[in-house]
Amino acid sequence: MSDFPSLGMCCICLQEHPSVRNILMLPVKASEPGTGCWGCLQCGLPMAGAVAVLCDNCLEEHVENGRPVSLAVVGAPGENRRVPLVSLTEPFEHDMSKHPGEE
Numbered sequence: 866m867s868d869f870p871s872l873g874m875c876c877i878c879l880q881e882h883p884s885v886r887n888i889l890m891l892p893v894k895a896s897e898p899g900t901g902c903w904g905c906l907q908c909g910l911p912m913a914g915a916v917a918v919l920c921d922n923c924l925e926e927h928v929e930n931g932r933p934v935s936l937a938v939v940g941a942p943g944e945n946r947r948v949p950l951v952s953l954t955e956p957f958e959h960d961m962s963k964h965p966g967e968e
Contacts, residue, residue, distance in 0.1 A: 873945040876917035876936040877927065881945070884921040891915040891937055894955040896948045900940045901957075908963035915953055918942045 872888070874881040888902070893915050895901035901913035915937040919927060926932035937953055939946040961967065 870943055872918040872942040873938075874918075874947070875920040875923050876934050876938065876947060876950075877919055877923035877932060879936075880920060882920065885918055887919045887921065887924045888942075889917045889919060889924075889927075889934065891917060891934070891950070891953070892956060892958050893937070893950075893953040894957040896937065896939050896953055902938065905959055908960040910957070910959065914957045915950075916942075917950070 869883075869886070871881070872885045875885045876889075890903045891914065894913050895915040898913075901911070902916040903914035904910040904912040917934045917937050919934070923932065927934065934950055936947040937950045939948055
């Protein structure tokens with residue numbers, strides 16, 4: 866685990882510890898150009914999607930109980946730069962017409 870890079874603080878509980886190891890792709894564009902962390906070759910999305918990083922406990926709460934993600938990562942997660950998720954308003958989603966057979 867010591868070779869694993871730190872992802873910084875959790876985007877829900879704001880704690881920084883080794884169980885912050887889950888990356889959640891968000892359906893909005895990253896706040897700063899060039900800082901997005903996901904895209905899609907299949908439908909041509911550039912690497913401009915925002916992400917959140919979550920600890921194991923918050924991921925479980927998010928999945929099982931709908932606990933909301935409050936922050937999104939800016940830049941490298943370990944830099945601990947975060948913005949309120951509500952401030953990201955530009956949609957960033959797959960073009961499902963270019964994903965035949967998927968729903």
